[in-house]
């Protein structure tokens with residue numbers, strides 16, 4: 001007779017605390033295993049990168065330290081979910097699988113549909129838990145804010161583990177680190193992975209870093225310290241929004257820095273707000289949120305795109321941001337927005353040509369935020385203001401002394417700071433004894449940054465009937481009714 005077991009299937013919920021799947025698996029008092037799947041169909045897709053896998057792997061290593069106290073571990077397998085669960089159900093009597101709902105791209109949605117059919121066929125119960133107040137099958141935003149606050153204030157799940165005495169046999173899909181040699185070391189410039197670090201970052205923010213949260217939020221250098229820096233931990237589920245919300249609210253520091261904390265908590269809610277949009281329609285990965293903007297005609301240009309990807313456009317702040325991102329995996333909101341705006345509005349590239357590049361680079365890549373935000377900054381939603389960030393203006397305002405630029409573009413570190421935002425203004429006499437790369441004397445597009453045909457098209461399409469019709473539809477689905485009336 002086959003041995004019976006249950007499965008906790010981890011995805012973007014790599015923690016051992018405030019975890020519904022563990023809680024319910026323990027409650028059944030039956031044998032269960034914990035699995036994480038490096039699924040070829042997911043990890044080889046355009047949005048994934050080695051850095052994501054590395055963060056995931058290191059989060060699991062930390063979970064395993066905690067779980068080993070109970071003779072448990074997260075078993076890692078290298079297999080697509082349907083192949084793996086099919087195999088597992090041949091070898092064992094799999095009764096229940098516990099996992100969190102994923103508001104991912106169509107790729108993961110299709111996988112989940114396939115798995116649902118397989119589980120039905122094999123009489124496996126699949127209990128999926130709601131992920132941090134993101135609702136499945138929501139028709140509009142009526143009452144959504146209230147539900148979010150209910151979630152944020154609700155009781156944190158307390159996880160207790162029992163000792164395991166079930167041994168899983170070897171499988172053909174056992175993880176072999178030799179096939180993933182990039183996982184053997186974790187780049188020190190990335191935020192360290194795991195739930196212990198999630199709490200360390202949060203606590204250092206609460207106790208210290210929050211003081212300048214609003215003041216420096218858009219500055220590329222100072223925000224690295226003053227922002228929460230909690231996004232990567234949220235994206236891979238090392239911590240939950242309600243753990244953060246309650247820890248902030250209950251802290252002694254909350255009243256002393258209420259304005260800063262409240263701005264931070266508002267953004268925490270935005271997080272779910274954006275993921276909710278994507279949960280409703282994951283086609284936003286590929287199609288303009290406002291279908292009317294599919295009429296856009298972008299010149300596109302491979303050379304310009306490549307220079308943007310490498311951080312070699314000749315615009316110092318743009319290049320510094322891209323190079324910093326390549327090295328560290330993190331940028332503040334404003335600089336992310338500027339990179340997208342520069343790509344779409346000045347380099348005149350279709351947003352789809354850059355969306356996966358940034359997805360791969362963001363260590364905190366979260367599809368539910370990434371695609372709607374990318375489109376918002378590209379100006380193709382029809383329901384948000386079109387914001388065009390002039391990189392020279394941003395540079396002068398947000399990196400006044402050029403510290404950030406000089407750090408990430410050492411080729412410019414020797415020039416007089418007065419020219420750091422516009423090195424093309426350096427004359428031959430200023431450059432005596434110094435050499436700078438030609439790209440900073442003649443950037444890839446005119447440094448005058450005048451209005452481009454793409455910007456004109458974006459504005460003109462605002463008057464288009466389809467765009468207007470689409471905007472109305474989107475307001476009905478994604479925006480609170482009260483807000484629409486105002």
Ligand SMILES: Cc1cc2nc3c(=O)[nH]c(=O)nc-3n(C[C@H](O)[C@H](O)[C@H](O)COP(=O)(O)OP(=O)(O)OC[C@H]3O[C@@H](n4cnc5c(N)ncnc54)[C@H](O)[C@@H]3O)c2cc1C
Nearest residue numbers: 227228229230231267268271333336337364365366370373
């Ligand atoms: C083009 C673009 C793509 C983005 N892609 C991602 C992504 O893949 N993953 C991601 O987590 N964030 C993304 N963001 C949002 C934002 O830039 C990051 O959440 C933020 O910079 C993370 O830093 P932090 O944790 O210090 O944020 P804090 O300022 O400390 O904010 C606290 C938390 O609120 C949430 N948050 C903050 N700003 C936003 C926002 N504008 N929209 C939604 N949620 C927000 C994040 O979860 C963040 O951790 C993107 C923004 C843009 C413009």
